[in-house]
Amino acid sequence: MRVAIIGAGLGGIAAAVKLRKLTSATFVIYEQSPGVGGTWFDNRYPGCEVDIHSHAYSYSFLRYDWPRTHATQPELLAYAEHVVDRFGLRPHLRLNTRVTDLVWEESTSTYRLQTEHGESAEYDVVISALGLLNVPRYPDWPGLDTFAGPCFHTSRWEEHDLTGKSVAVVGTGSTAVQVVPAIAPAAGQVYVFQRQPGWIEAKHEREFTPRERWVYRHVPLAQRLHRARIFHQGNRRFRGYDVNSGHQQRMRAGCENFIAEAIDDPATRAAVTPDYPWGCKRPVISSTFYPSLNSDNVELVPHAVSRVTPTGVVDATGRTRDVDVLILSTGFQPTRFLAGVDVKGRDGRSIHDAWRERASAFLGITVPGFPNFFILYGPNTNGGTSIIAQLERQADVAVRAVRRLERSRKRSVDTSPVAARRFVDWIDRRMATSASAMNAGCHNYYHDAAGHNVTQWPAGHFTYALATKLVSRLGLKTAR
Template sequence: MSDPSSIPSVDYGRNTNTTDVLIIGAGISGMTTAVDMIRRGNGRNFIILEKGNQVGGTWNDQRYPGCCCDVWSHLYSLSFEPNARWTREYPGQEEILDYLIDIAQKYQLYKHIRFNTSVEEARWDETTNTWGTVATRLGGKDSEFGDKYTIRSDFLVSAVGQLNIPKYPEIEGLNSFSGKVMHSARWDWDYDVRDKRIGVIGNGATAAQIIPEIAKVSGDLTVFQRTPNWVIPRLDRPISPSMRAIYSYVPFVRRRYRAGLMDFRESFFDAVFDTNSPVHEFIGASSKDHLATQLPGDANAELRRQLQPHYAVGCKRVIISDDYFPAFARDNVSLETSKIERVTPNGIIVQSGKEHTFDFLILATGFKTTQFMYPMKIYGAGGKSIEDIWPSGATAYLGMTVPSLPNFAMLYGPNTNLGHNSIILMIEAQALYINALIKAIKTSKSKGASLSIRPKEAVVHKYNGEIQERLSKSAFADPNCNSWYKNEDGLITNNWSDTVVKYQQRTSQIDWNDFEITGATHSGLKPQGKESWHRVVEETQVSNAMLLTGLLATAGVLATRFILKSSLKIR
């Protein structure tokens, strides 16, 4: 927000709880939406509420040992804010957080953010076409000003994502354990893990990063595995100072490298949506070879059998790691595949009756991914709650807008997660689309209209029918595995049904006929027809062979001109 006065005023100021746009969450999604407001001319009249103490979202929350990203650094960054200084091919948590802090500082987002603030509820007011959002101050001193207050906004954006509320396992006796219990998303670095007897419940992507790190210093370490995972090589390595210099001073090289990374990841889409495809077979074979290479010999035969999955590649998140399998070859690490019966004060009893004794339990059990916006209470048109709106699971038009929630949008919402590429590519497309909605409301308001914009029920129903039909034929729907992509009824609520490019193309225009628009005093204030904008095109447009041919041809032309010019001088 840009305050025209140097002192707080009743009508306007950074302390005022009235704004054009309220953004919930200061992670990548919320920050990208805010930056696009600035870049697209939608102004700075926005407020960002952040529950944590810093920007970064999941990259501020996740601080466990080994925490890193499974997408390449140069692909896990915003297209308009490339980072030539990445030090590794795959970024670690601290380096990603530094990158996001730099963006917040560059675009002066901090003055818009209210940290240590949670959202209790948001309620749509049909008389004013505005949202009333109840915010709770979590900080002790801030709460002295008033522990709760309401922010009034013309538009509401949920940027809380899918990976923000830890999921604790429902295991009998968990609260009776007398040792230390810690969820991976709430890591306590004051607790010394050295020489401790440690049990890890869960073996997904987070566990695969934690286990190799703590195995180096722990006493006995036992991993409780429900189902094995497909694991493929990571091949991570440092990026040399000379290469970082080239990325900095020869931007074309960096852009070309990013395009190649995007192309490669897009090609993995076939592995998920065609289980008979060569790509699917290639990934499966690569994982099996990886397992056999890292745990060779007859002595590891039983371990290889236990770690080999028997479901379609992509049904669960594929793990990218070079040190997960080798951790099980350590003398202090063991794999337990029997079902957990209950937790006791001393440890864990499995179905066979064996009791494992521990000092420390790590819950690497993920997040409440299918309960979007939980635990916020959202009330839309007619006072309809989000539970009433989504009785059978979360759905949204293009993963962003919901029929009963006017002037509302969400990022990283239902069916926008990826199993093959960088989520930032999706987030950028969503931020552009959402800013088109914001622009329409701001433009009409400047002309005296108070608009209400929400997608039509029939449009959303048709859209979700299309993507669920595609998803039902994908590896995500394999009945041989459970994953965080599905809700309790088996509905795939999290993942997108196509390539990133297809999503970018579909969200690079808005058809106002897909929306119910009310509140305009005359038709001239009501957006109509279709509106489009240029999507961010990052995939390779010209093949390397064609590029090389062009460079050689150009070199040939220049050489010919030089020879001719030299010969004329001789004459």
């Protein structure tokens, strides 16, 4: 079997490792960036680090000597490089190569793959590991293109000396809460523009002690038990997403207590307190953002940006603040799955046409009419404690399908439309009482233009692991 993997982030790496260990397939990993790591290669802003515990935000098949409870961007990039070398994946990499087109050939049961360089190749199976949060969302504020100073998105960070400068950071999501504490000590003034507050929980990050690191290195069961405990806590945490649960109230009360303890100014405390349920949008994990708002040179602006001038930013009340540097922490376009790649399945139908009304996939992995094509981090798979664990389970489904094709005389595996519809119906039923429902009163990135929640997995990782192990075969049928 010839397999193409699109993307050398942590999803693509997981798929490659499992293909190498469990099949005899040959494979090529296409990556548009100059290096591996995916989002941890692209995002290099100050303070960049993961908000999931390191022992959960890593592969189950490899014990690793993490120095901290929550890995920084350089540490995560080093981890990706380590896994690539540990499992001999480097010869399979095609860096600086973006895949643009995939066309299913019914007569040969293969995909014709094309790259931006005009190269063409044929593969029996394609695994897309393009990620979810990789297409920046740029605002359409009037005057943005007239700003005279440095202006950039956090995922496209530009190095500038911010010493003594007046800096505007627009947004208070997971990225902004890392950027602000990191740049505030050097900047002369930092304005933090907040369209809507988010629920923030303390991170409790720290260095592992030498003794802890020794135990995790030399006692094989220690890291596994710690990982299991993290996932157990994550499963319990998911109870809070039910707006009618007592756990919802406890999560909200914990965040309110954190606000009261960490922020000095009563007006600022009121401004950062949301009026919607916990979990309506992705909870932010940070121990340092709230304390940074106590600094004399940091000002929270609890208003959206309305327009930009050549020298400043105007908020929704009409007030202008002069700034030297404008940093956009305005999120991504997560509902644009497979952006930049045109995938054509049976009868020449584009996957983007199939998703015209709603992006959906069976278990978030396969789409009816697109044989031998697997998606990692597809629709409704975000969440579940750790995305790395989710990606591993998705890679398992793809690799098991490759093994089935290797061992049988069949040439393709496709998805039952009935199974795909039932999966989407189940997602919608589970989401009906979730805090992330459209009528919960917050702005989140979960929903498409029609109001469908197309990004979130509505349960913990254990539920997803069982579904991918026990249910996947019911929806995937081999043919020919």
